[in-house]
Amino acid sequence: MTISRSPLAIAAFLLAVPGLLISSGGDVQATLAYSTPVILFVAAAVALFTSVSIPSLIVVLILVHVVAFCLIDLLGSMLTARPDIGYWCMVASSWLLAWFSVQNLAGLKLASAQAQRLVNFALPVLFGAWLLILWEILVRGFGVPSILLPPPSMIAGRIANSVPTLWVDFQQTYLKAAIAGYAIGCGSGFLAAIIVDRVPFLRRGLLPIGNLVAALPVVGIAPIMVMWFGSYWESKAAVVVIMTFFPMLVNTVAGLAASGAMERDLMQTYGSSYGQTLLKLRLPAAMPFIFNALKINSTLALIGAIVAEFFGSPIVGMGFRISAEVGRMNVDMVWAEIFVAALAGSLSYGLITLIERAVTFWHPSYRT
Amino acid sequence: MTVVALRPKAQSMPNATPTNVIDVKDLSLVFQTNDGPVNALSNINLAVNSGEFVSFIGPSGCGKTTLLRVIADLEQPTSGTISVNGLTPSEARQKRAYGYVFQAAALYPWRTIGGNISLPLEVMGMPKAERASRITKNLELVNLSGFEKKFPWQLSGGMQQRASIARALSFDPEMLLMDEPFGALDEIVRDHLNEQLLKLWAKTQKTVIFVTHSIPEAVFLSTKIVVMSPRPGRIHEIIDCNLGAERTLDIRETPEFLEIAHRVREGLRHGHSYDGE
Ligand SMILES: Nc1ncnc2c1ncn2[C@@H]1O[C@H](COP(=O)(O)OP(=O)(O)OP(=O)(O)O)[C@@H](O)[C@H]1O
Numbered sequence: 295m296t297i298s299r300s301p302l303a304i305a306a307f308l309l310a311v312p313g314l315l316i317s318s319g320g321d322v323q324a325t326l327a328y329s330t331p332v333i334l335f336v337a338a339a340v341a342l343f344t345s346v347s348i349p350s351l352i353v354v355l356i357l358v359h360v361v362a363f364c365l366i367d368l369l370g371s372m373l374t375a376r377p378d379i380g381y382w383c384m385v386a387s388s389w390l391l392a393w394f395s396v397q398n399l400a401g402l403k404l405a406s407a408q409a410q411r412l413v414n415f416a417l418p419v420l421f422g423a424w425l426l427i428l429w430e431i432l433v434r435g436f437g438v439p440s441i442l443l444p445p446p447s448m449i450a451g452r453i454a455n456s457v458p459t460l461w462v463d464f465q466q467t468y469l470k471a472a473i474a475g476y477a478i479g480c481g482s483g484f485l486a487a488i489i490v491d492r493v494p495f496l497r498r499g500l501l502p503i504g505n506l507v508a509a510l511p512v513v514g515i516a517p518i519m520v521m522w523f524g525s526y527w528e529s530k531a532a533v534v535v536i537m538t539f540f541p542m543l544v545n546t547v548a549g550l551a552a553s554g555a556m557e558r559d560l561m562q563t564y565g566s567s568y569g570q571t572l573l574k575l576r577l578p579a580a581m582p583f584i585f586n587a588l589k590i591n592s593t594l595a596l597i598g599a600i601v602a603e604f605f606g607s608p609i610v611g612m613g614f615r616i617s618a619e620v621g622r623m624n625v626d627m628v629w630a631e632i633f634v635a636a637l638a639g640s641l642s643y644g645l646i647t648l649i650e651r652a653v654t655f656w657h658p659s660y661r662t
Numbered sequence: 663m664t665v666v667a668l669r670p671k672a673q674s675m676p677n678a679t680p681t682n683v684i685d686v687k688d689l690s691l692v693f694q695t696n697d698g699p700v701n702a703l704s705n706i707n708l709a710v711n712s713g714e715f716v717s718f719i720g721p722s723g724c725g726k727t728t729l730l731r732v733i734a735d736l737e738q739p740t741s742g743t744i745s746v747n748g749l750t751p752s753e754a755r756q757k758r759a760y761g762y763v764f765q766a767a768a769l770y771p772w773r774t775i776g777g778n779i780s781l782p783l784e785v786m787g788m789p790k791a792e793r794a795s796r797i798t799k800n801l802e803l804v805n806l807s808g809f810e811k812k813f814p815w816q817l818s819g820g821m822q823q824r825a826s827i828a829r830a831l832s833f834d835p836e837m838l839l840m841d842e843p844f845g846a847l848d849e850i851v852r853d854h855l856n857e858q859l860l861k862l863w864a865k866t867q868k869t870v871i872f873v874t875h876s877i878p879e880a881v882f883l884s885t886k887i888v889v890m891s892p893r894p895g896r897i898h899e900i901i902d903c904n905l906g907a908e909r910t911l912d913i914r915e916t917p918e919f920l921e922i923a924h925r926v927r928e929g930l931r932h933g934h935s936y937d938g939e
């Protein structure tokens with residue numbers, strides 16, 4: 295029998311033992327109170343006493359997630375106000391076991407590319423899952439007031455119950471204001487860059503002013519845009535346009551200057567026109583810069599559209615909801631909106647990254 | 663050792679004969695840099711006839727690239743006159759009179775090898791079918807058939823350089839300007855490409871201006887060798903060199919070849935010693 299020398303496995307095993315002996319604070323009549331420490335002990339034993347392999351890691355992972363589920367369930371059947379020391383030993387032990395499995399999973403060199411892709415996908419999912427598990431256990435175990443930080447289960451419940459509200463807010467803020475502002479801001483920034491690049495005096499005159507405008511705080515321009523364009527989504531889109539215009543302008547101007555002297559001379563020897571050189575050389579060479587701006591702007595657009603709603607809006611929208619529900623102490627609804635924003639933000643960022651890879655496949659950082 | 667300072671009068675007259683594809687008279691070029699002016703070219707006189715193979719040879723920094731770039735209208739002379747095909751370099755460039763091969767391959771990484779060769783053809787507005795046949799033909803010419811769909815970074819440096827030669831040939835220019843095209847290649851590949859270039863030149867009767875650092879390469883390829891010397895960059899000597907149309911690499915062992923190589927070497931050494939004086 296080989297004993298795993300990983301300090302994580304040893305510590306997890308040592309913490310699993312007191313779980314068996316010391317009270318967790320749960321109802322002694324409940325089966326969960328008996329079975330949870332036993333399952334945890336088995337998982338810790340597998341981690342410690344078997345050599346690292348895919349089957350043993352899968353067994354540990356399954357068991358440790360059963361334990362996590364039971365631990366959360368146990369919180370509901372507590373006799374005492376707070377869980378006892380035995381409970382926290384089990385939490386720590388199962389967390390160490392999860393860490394142990396993820397670490398070993400990441401270190402595995404898998405033969406099949408498909409399995410490797412599965413692992414690459416599983417790692418961030420496991421990471422995120424344990425963030426939520428620990429958040430849930432710590433908030434509820436220590437009785438943190440939900441006004442400060444609601445447990446994920448409460449946020450999930452709120453999301454499930456308010457899908458229609460969340461959807462109209464999402465439509466208003468993301469599908470209308472953010473996307474329209476993003477498209478107009480990025481598009482006009484791009485066109486302005488082409489003009490600035492063509493007219494040299496603009497480059498020296500406009501770019502410094504551009505940097506100044508780019509530094510304007512969104513909290514300053516939002517109320518002004520509301521005065522100019524009314525309180526509907528158009529004013530939010532205007533804020534987003536202002537926020538996204540200059541990153542795109544500055545990046546595209548830099549990108550248009552990025553092609554090499556020799557590559558340009560080559561186009562010259564063909565007697566190429568300005569437009570041909572732009573299309574066939576300078577724009578392709580500028581693509582990495584342009585995508586950089588598209589990614590920065592996708593984040594800025596969402597922030598801008600939400601924050602702008604704090605300064606006057608109809609009674610719909612993600613920013614409006616956040617400020618209204620904070621006032622009513624409905625913090626779970628605030629978190630539900632934050633969740634939707636985070637999801638929408640990372641999905642759009644991911645989509646742009648995928649397109650970027652397809653377009654700039656030739657760039658040294660993506661070459662295969 | 664006689665120093666041939668200038669061409670005979672009859673040849674340096676502008677457009678003396680319609681076969682003068684390049685005519686350079688009293689040309690000088692000064693680069694204004696932060697450390698003051700650099701005399702890159704000083705008092706250059708040169709006439710190149712149609713179908714000639716002219717090599718520029720000389721120490722680093724003597725202005726070979728600069729002179730080639732002036733002919734290609736990529737650099738403007740400070741004084742003197744130059745005509746290409748009886749036109750100004752700018753007009754000749756607009757008429758796509760020449761293909762230029764740079765010191766580095768300068769292939770566009772977002773285009774395949776085939777796409778890179780198609781680039782000048784697209785700029786010139788050639789239809790798709792014609793482009794496809796020219797790509798195939800020119801890839802064959804430089805022994806790169808089968809690499810059409812590869813991207814430049816997937817090829818070795820020598821293959822990239824050959825692709826860039828195929829690109830320069832693709833639109834069939836009357837004149838080829840080549841700046842140390844084989845500088846970065848190994849001896850064997852270089853010999854092979856020298857032979858290929860010579861065959862191509864004999865077959866097409868293109869005018870070739872060729873910059874090199876290698877004496878054997880210059881003697882093997884050229885009908886005329888222009889020996890240049892630095893600071894300020896100027897033509898030290900022009901050596902005629904014609905070893906017959908049907909040359910093979912073996913010719914490099916013959917006394918005639920060694921005699922001309924010796925003259926070029928002497929010219930280079932002599933040009934260099936001006937420095938100290
Ligand atoms: N764009 C430029 N600006 C300023 N000086 C330049 C520029 N290009 C070339 N020079 C200078 O002109 C001189 C001739 O340069 P050139 O590149 O023509 O040399 P070369 O003979 O091609 O050298 P090599 O064999 O190393 O390629 C050098 O002194 C160089 O520093």
Ligand SMILES: [Mg+2]
Pocket residue numbers: 726727728765841
């Ligand atoms: Mg050079």
